[in-house]
Amino acid sequence: MSMNHNHPYHLVDYSPWPFTGAISVLTLVTGLIKWFHNFNLNLLILGYIISILTMYQWWRDICREGTYQGKHTILVSKGLRWGMILFIVSEIFFFLSFFWAFFHSSLAPNIEIGNLWPPLSIIPFNPFQIPLLNTIILISSGISVTWAHHALLENNHSQTSQSLLITIILGIYFTILQAYEYIMAPFTIADSIYGSTFFMATGFHGLHVMIGTIFLFVCFIRHLNNHFSNSHHFGFEAAAWYWHFVDVVWLFLYISIYWWGN
Numbered sequence: 001m002s003m004n005h006n007h008p009y010h011l012v013d014y015s016p017w018p019f020t021g022a023i024s025v026l027t028l029v030t031g032l033i034k035w036f037h038n039f040n041l042n043l044l045i046l047g048y049i050i051s052i053l054t055m056y057q058w059w060r061d062i063c064r065e066g067t068y069q070g071k072h073t074i075l076v077s078k079g080l081r082w083g084m085i086l087f088i089v090s091e092i093f094f095f096l097s098f099f100w101a102f103f104h105s106s107l108a109p110n111i112e113i114g115n116l117w118p119p120l121s122i123i124p125f126n127p128f129q130i131p132l133l134n135t136i137i138l139i140s141s142g143i144s145v146t147w148a149h150h151a152l153l154e155n156n157h158s159q160t161s162q163s164l165l166i167t168i169i170l171g172i173y174f175t176i177l178q179a180y181e182y183i184m185a186p187f188t189i190a191d192s193i194y195g196s197t198f199f200m201a202t203g204f205h206g207l208h209v210m211i212g213t214i215f216l217f218v219c220f221i222r223h224l225n226n227h228f229s230n231s232h233h234f235g236f237e238a239a240a241w242y243w244h245f246v247d248v249v250w251l252f253l254y255i256s257i258y259w260w261g262n
Contacts, residue, residue: 008073010065017058024050059218063235067227077234084238088245091208095249098201099256105193106261113192118262122194123186127258130181134174135254138209141170142247145216145240152223153230160228164220167243171213178206198257205249212246215239 024047031044066072072080106117113119125131144166151159182199189199219236222228228236 008075010071010073010076015058015061017054017061020050020054021058024054063222063227066232066235067222072232072234077232080234080238084241088241091245095201095204095252098197098204099252101193102197102201102257102261105197113194118194119192122191124194124262125181125185125258127254127262130177131254131258134177135250137170137174137177138247138250141167141174142244144170145243149236149240152228152233152236155230157223160223161220164216164223168213168216168220171209171216171243174209175206175213178202178209201253201257205246205253208242208246208249212239212243215242 026047027043027050028047031041031047034040034043105113109115109117109119118124144163148160148163148167151163187195187198189195216239219228219239222235
């Protein structure tokens with residue numbers, strides 16, 4: 001097919017990655033079932049390996065299309081922006097379901113948990129210890145990623161690198177503290193509806209922090225390789241939007257589950 005066209009849209013080239021992605025998901029689900037029934041992790045690990053390789057190579061190709069081949073025109077970038085916005089909206093509703101479950105159970109606790117919230121025998125976390133420190137860390141990381149964006153808009157390469165690195169370090173620090181909190185937790189996910197809603201909400205948020213940290217790390221590597229300019233850096237913008245979303249969700253988690261929920 002001829003590459004000459006008179007429109008600003010991106011007609012994607014043939015790619016094997018959607019097919020290998022489908023194979024990886026099939027392998028993952030089959031491996032998960034095999035793990036549940038036979039306690040064998042081999043197929044599950046293979047599925048993860050195929051998924052990681054597919055994601056790396058697919059996103060590598062997208063970076064090449066946008067950075068070197070010039071296929072991400074203004075109209076294409078607009079479509080990518082709307083795609084990211086709709087993805088974040090879907091993530092908002094994902095977390096909304098956890099908040100719904102939490103408030104449904106906490107505002108009118110039933111007799112099975114002693115008509116109390118937190119339920120009988122549950123010792124909740126002190127919101128002014130590790131949770132407060134994690135709140136300060138995430139708010140600081142939101143400031144540093146905004147600093148990185150403004151530095152990028154001003155073509156300040158060194159400040160963009162420094163502030164991005166600070167954001168990544170804060171994200172890793174948050175994850176370490178969250179893991180320590182889980183290890184020291186006086187209750188488990190099996191301890192009534194309190195344990196279920198607490199670990200589901202904070203656990204999925206922690207997963208999003210790890211994904212966001214990887215997202216920002218990839219942007220950091222791309223920035224060091226001069227992939228971004230002050231007018232063409234949607235990859236970084238998407239990572240910053242995602243990180244701000246993670247920050248806001250944590251503020252709601254802290255206020256409702258850690259503070260009010262106690």
